[in-house]
Amino acid sequence: MSEDQRMGLHALVVDDEQPVLDELVWLLGRDERIASVRAAQSATDALRLLEVGDVDLVFLDVVMPGLTGLEIAKVLTRFKHPPRIVFVTAHEAHAVDAFELNAVDYLLKPIREERLRESVRRARDDGTPSQAKPDDTIAVELGGVTRFVSRRSVTYAEAQGDYVRLHLLDGSSHLIRTPLGALAEDWDEAGFVRIHRSTVINLSHVREVRMVSGRCSIVVPYGAELVELQVARRHVRGVRERIQERAQ
Structure with missing residues (x-):
C-alpha cells in the first residue's frame, strides 16, 4: 500500500x-x-x-x-x-x-x-496513472457522440491498422486508437489474452475451446451469435494454461 x-x-x-x-x-x-x-x-x-x-x-x-x-x-x-x-x-x-x-x-x-x-x-x-483496472470505463466515439462502455463487456478485440476494434456482448463494435500490442499488455491483468497477432480475447467470456486436427480455436459470444476465433500455434499453450488457471 x-x-x-x-x-x-x-x-x-x-x-x-x-x-x-x-x-x-x-x-x-x-x-x-x-x-x-x-x-x-x-x-x-x-x-x-x-x-x-x-x-x-x-x-x-x-x-x-x-x-x-x-x-x-x-x-x-x-x-x-x-x-x-x-x-x-x-x-x-x-x-x-x-x-x-x-x-x-x-x-x-x-x-x-x-x-x-x-x-x-x-x-x-490506481497505483499509477496508466495502470489498467478490471472495471475500467472506455470512451468510444460514434458519429461525433461519445459513449462510455465497460471493459468487462468486451468479448474480443481485433487489430485494424493503428486502431483496435472492440466487440461487445451486446453485438456492437467500436474503434479505439491504440495498437493491439499495447492493449494486450495493458489489459493482461484484467483477464485479456492474445491468441493471434491480430486478436485478443476476454477469458471471462470464453464458451468453448476447440481442438480439431491439431488446430485450436476459441468460441466467444458476440450479440446473439457465437464467434469462433483461431488461436495461432505459438499461443496455444499459453492460452490453454490461462484458461485452466481461470477455471481453478
Missing part, C-alpha cells in the same frame, strides 16, 4: 467557475479518503501549487481561459511523479482525449457526490 493510500490523498481542484470550485472543495472535504484539498481558478495558479506542494490527485476543468485542462494534463505528464487526473466538465466532447492522457476518470457537471466518491476510489486504487 502506498503512502498516499495510508494517509489519504492530497487533492487539487482547478476550475475557473467559483461556484463549481467551492462545491468540489466542499464535497471532497467530506470524503474521509482525502487528506487535504486546495483550489485554483487558473492554470497559472494550478501549476504554481503543483510545483510547490505534494499533490496526488487533480480535478481539472476541461474548458478554461488560457491553458485548458487537457493542456495542463499534458504538462503534468512530464512531471517525474505526475498526479492522477480526473477531468470535470459539462461536455462529453473531449472524453476520448482525456482517456488518452491516462485520466483515471471523467466527471460530467453537475457533480453528484456519489459519482465523485467513485472517482476518488478509482484514484486510490
Whole structure:
C-alpha cells in the first residue's frame, strides 16, 4: 500500500467557475479518503501549487481561459511523479482525449457526490496513472457522440491498422486508437489474452475451446451469435494454461 493510500490523498481542484470550485472543495472535504484539498481558478495558479506542494490527485476543468485542462494534463505528464487526473466538465466532447492522457476518470457537471466518491476510489486504487483496472470505463466515439462502455463487456478485440476494434456482448463494435500490442499488455491483468497477432480475447467470456486436427480455436459470444476465433500455434499453450488457471 502506498503512502498516499495510508494517509489519504492530497487533492487539487482547478476550475475557473467559483461556484463549481467551492462545491468540489466542499464535497471532497467530506470524503474521509482525502487528506487535504486546495483550489485554483487558473492554470497559472494550478501549476504554481503543483510545483510547490505534494499533490496526488487533480480535478481539472476541461474548458478554461488560457491553458485548458487537457493542456495542463499534458504538462503534468512530464512531471517525474505526475498526479492522477480526473477531468470535470459539462461536455462529453473531449472524453476520448482525456482517456488518452491516462485520466483515471471523467466527471460530467453537475457533480453528484456519489459519482465523485467513485472517482476518488478509482484514484486510490490506481497505483499509477496508466495502470489498467478490471472495471475500467472506455470512451468510444460514434458519429461525433461519445459513449462510455465497460471493459468487462468486451468479448474480443481485433487489430485494424493503428486502431483496435472492440466487440461487445451486446453485438456492437467500436474503434479505439491504440495498437493491439499495447492493449494486450495493458489489459493482461484484467483477464485479456492474445491468441493471434491480430486478436485478443476476454477469458471471462470464453464458451468453448476447440481442438480439431491439431488446430485450436476459441468460441466467444458476440450479440446473439457465437464467434469462433483461431488461436495461432505459438499461443496455444499459453492460452490453454490461462484458461485452466481461470477455471481453478
